[in-house]
Amino acid sequence: xxxxxxxxxxxxxxxxxxxxxxxxxxxxxxxxxxxxxxxxxxxxxxxxxxxxxxxxxxxxxxxxxxxxxxxxxxxxxxxxxxxxxxxxxxxxxxxxxxxxxxxxxxxxxxxxxxxxxxxxxxxxxxxxxxxxxxxxxxxxxxxxxxxxxxxxxxxxxxxxxxxxxxxxxxxxxxxxxxxxxxxxxxxxxxxxxxxxxxxxxxxxxxxxxxxxxxxxxxxxxxxxxxxxxxxxxxxxxxxxxxxxxxxxxxxxxxxxxxxxxxxx
Amino acid sequence: xxxxxxxxxxxxxxxxxxxxxxxxxxxxxxxxxxxxxxxxxxxxxxxxxxxxxxxxxxxxxxxxxxxxxxxxxxxxxxxxxxxxxxxxxxxxxxxxxxxxxxxxxxxxxxxxxxxxxxxxxxxxxxxxxxxxxxxxxxxxxxxxxxxxxxxxxxxxxxxxx
Numbered sequence: 001x002x003x004x005x006x007x008x009x010x011x012x013x014x015x016x017x018x019x020x021x022x023x024x025x026x027x028x029x030x031x032x033x034x035x036x037x038x039x040x041x042x043x044x045x046x047x048x049x050x051x052x053x054x055x056x057x058x059x060x061x062x063x064x065x066x067x068x069x070x071x072x073x074x075x076x077x078x079x080x081x082x083x084x085x086x087x088x089x090x091x092x093x094x095x096x097x098x099x100x101x102x103x104x105x106x107x108x109x110x111x112x113x114x115x116x117x118x119x120x121x122x123x124x125x126x127x128x129x130x131x132x133x134x135x136x137x138x139x140x141x142x143x144x145x146x147x148x149x150x151x152x153x154x155x156x157x158x159x160x161x162x163x164x165x166x167x168x169x170x171x172x173x174x175x176x177x178x179x180x181x182x183x184x185x186x187x188x189x190x191x192x193x194x195x196x197x198x199x200x201x202x203x204x205x206x207x208x209x210x211x212x213x214x215x216x217x218x219x220x221x222x223x224x225x226x227x228x229x230x231x232x233x234x235x236x237x238x239x240x241x242x243x244x245x246x247x248x249x250x251x252x253x254x255x256x257x258x259x260x261x262x263x264x
Numbered sequence: 265x266x267x268x269x270x271x272x273x274x275x276x277x278x279x280x281x282x283x284x285x286x287x288x289x290x291x292x293x294x295x296x297x298x299x300x301x302x303x304x305x306x307x308x309x310x311x312x313x314x315x316x317x318x319x320x321x322x323x324x325x326x327x328x329x330x331x332x333x334x335x336x337x338x339x340x341x342x343x344x345x346x347x348x349x350x351x352x353x354x355x356x357x358x359x360x361x362x363x364x365x366x367x368x369x370x371x372x373x374x375x376x377x378x379x380x381x382x383x384x385x386x387x388x389x390x391x392x393x394x395x396x397x398x399x400x401x402x403x404x405x406x407x408x409x410x411x412x413x414x415x416x417x418x419x420x421x422x423x424x425x
Contacts, residue, residue: 001286002284003283003284005283006283008332028330035325036306039306040306052330099310100374100377100378101310101322102307105321
C-alpha cells in the first residue's frame with residue numbers, strides 16, 4: 001500500500017473542507033472495499049479522511065420513512081427491528097453482503113458512494129425510491145446512480161444519511177457468484193401505494209437499473225406470473241467469465257419472479 | 265509519525281505507525297502478537313480476525329489508526345493467566361477442529377463473537393453461515409462446526425455464573 005496522511009475530523013464541515021481542497025484526498029467509511037483497493041495499489045490518495053467521528057450512524061423511523069445514517073454498518077441494518085418489520089427486503093439484503101466480519105465494518109453510505117455495479121444496496125435504494133442526503137443537498141435515487149462506479153456526488157461531497165419511504169411490500173433476491181458472493185444478478189422489488197419499483201444490480205453494464213416493463217406489469221398485478229414472458233434484451237448486460245450477457249438476461253426473469261414471490 | 269493508543273488484551277500501548285499501517289501489521293510487527301495470521305491479503309480468508317470493542321473484524325482490512333482508543337482482543341488474549349484455555353479453544357482441541365492450524369486463530373475469534381451474539385442458541389446452518397468469511401483449506405469445516413456447537417453451552421453457562 002502507498003502511504004498517505006490520515007485524518008479523522010470531528011466535524012462534517014472540516015471533513016468537507018479537506019476533501020474539497022485536495023483532489024487526491026479520499027473519504028474512508030467502513031473501508032471494506034476501499035482498504036482492499038489500497039492494498040492492491042489501485043488507488044493512491046494523498047490523504048485518507050476517516051468519517052467515523054462525524055456522528056453519521058443510526059437508524060430512525062420518521063413517519064412514513066426510515067432514515068439511515070451514512071455510517072451505519074450492514075450488521076446493524078440487518079438486525080434492526082424497525083427495518084426488519086417495515087422494509088424486510090432491506091434487512092435481508094444487508095444480511096447477504098460480504099461476511100460477518102465485513103458486515104461489522106462496511107457502511108451503507110460507503111457502498112452507495114462507491115456504486116460498484118455488483119453491490120447490493122443500490123438496488124434497494126433505487127427500488128425504494130430513496131433520497132440520498134449529503135452535506136449540501138438531497139439527491140433522488142433516480143438521479144444518484146450514474147453508471148459503473150459513478151454517482152452524482154461532487155468532489156468533497158459527503159453522504160450524511162439515506163431516507164427510505166416505507167413500502168407496502170419489499171423483497172431482495174440475490175443470485176450469487178459462488179466464490180466472491182457478489183450478485184451476478186440481484187433484484188430488489190418494492191410495492192408502493194403509487195406502484196411497483198423493481199431494480200436490478202450485478203447485471204447492467206451501467207450499474208444498477210430499473211426494469212420499467214416489469215414494473216408496469218407488476219403494478220397491474222403483483223404476482224410472479226405477471227412478468228411471465230417479459231424478455232430482457234442482453235445488449236446492455238455484463239458478460240464475463242462468470243456469466244454471459246444472455247445468461248444474465250435469463251436470470252433477470254427468474255430472479256425477479258423469485259423476488260416477487262418472496263414479497264407477495 | 266502519527267501515534268495510535270489502544271488496549272490489546274488488557275494492556276495499553278502507544279505505538280508510532282504510518283497512515284497505511286494495517287491493524288494486523290501493528291499487532292504482528294509492532295507488538296509481536298503473531299498469533300493473528302495474514303492468509304490472503306485480499307480480505308477474504310479471515311485468518312486475521314480479531315475483536316475490536318468486542319466485535320469480530322478483519323484486522324487486515326482496518327487501518328491501525330482507525331483503532332485509536334479501541335479495545336482489541338487477539339487469540340493470545342483468550343486463555344487465562346494460568347494457561348487454562350478459553351472454552352472455544354478447549355472445544356477446538358476436543359473436537360480436533362484443526363489440521364494445519366493456520367486458519368485457527370481467525371476461526372476461534374469469529375466463533376466466539378458468533379456464540380456471544382446468539383445467546384439463545386445456534387443451528388448448524390447458522391454456524392456455517394457465520395463462518396462464511398473464514399476459509400479452511402484443510403477442509404476441516406465439519407469439526408469446526410462441531411466444536412462451535414459444543415462451546416455454545418459452555419460459554420453461556422459460564423456467562424450465567
